[in-house]
Amino acid sequence: MSADRETRSQARAIYRILCKTYPNIRCELDFTNPLQLLVATVLSAQCTDKRVNQVTPALFKKYKSAKDYSRAKIEDIEELIFSTGFYHAKARNIKGLAVKLQSDFGGKVPSTLEELITLPGVGRKTANVVLGHAFDIPGITVDTHFGRLSRRFEWSDSKDPVKVEIDVQKLIPEKEWTNLSQRMIWHGRRVCHSRKPACGACPVAKICPSVGIGEMDKEKAKALVKTDKDFR
The missing domain is CATH 1.10.340.30 (Hypothetical protein; domain 2)
Known part of the structure; x- marks a missing residue:
């Protein structure tokens, strides 16, 4: 299996885990139009x-x-x-x-x-x-969370949001781009924090190439995880 195919396979495996972890995603900004x-x-x-x-x-x-x-x-x-x-x-x-x-x-x-x-x-x-x-038109939203997770998952090595967007587009089907973005952002806000990621409580840990950069103790990691009520 080529490196590109391996990365694509890993990316889709991670996305499946994120789908199970965050089944009811939504835009966290309130709007009606x-x-x-x-x-x-x-x-x-x-x-x-x-x-x-x-x-x-x-x-x-x-x-x-x-x-x-x-x-x-x-x-x-x-x-x-x-x-x-x-x-x-x-x-x-x-x-x-x-x-x-x-x-x-x-x-x-x-x-x-x-x-x-x-x-x-x-x-x-x-x-x-x-x-x-x-408008329900697929797009990849590269904010600080999405960019950070993309680098930790080794989907991209760039800090340029446009380059990250292009790199990730090659890995995940277009129809999933919006949902991927929201789930990555949720995971970044709740678990995979910038300074102290909760690796020991992360559902992606088993296949994450960056596992271990954060708290590995399960109980300490759980204490770092944020929930929906922290954002509403």
Whole structure:
């Protein structure tokens, strides 16, 4: 078996384990339409989804359309999103993307990667979140968790999110890209932490090439594992 085939086989085995471990995945940002998800994802940069979900109800109540955001004063948006951090830049981006949605897309959120990344503050990560969860179009979302796990699983050796995305696309069927992304992110948040991964409580440990970099004692590792209530 070639190295590429071995990596593909290992990747799919890991994905099967993640599917069993996290059967009921969902986007952890609260939204009811593509615009809400787009705005929430912009707000989630350097901020927890839990905090974003605390902020967005008031924001979404006041601004219901791209036109509403495009006509808003920057200071008014800032006041509502202050606690998400980097609120000056985020407010400018939200108003800016709304203006572009109005001028270029009839006020609607586009459903292609190429169009989404033309919006202010929207990169490939945000675009793939919106595509996958608002439009059911497969995409790989390479955030800090996905990138870290991809390197630990030896699916990619790159820290460039685009390169990681391309590397992983070769390993997992396209129809599973969105679900893979969500499960990788969940696993990174709950078990495979950046500084102290809970290796001793990890369901992937038996086939993970990086097993042992974190806590191996089962009881100590279990204490490190986070649960859904930590994120809601």
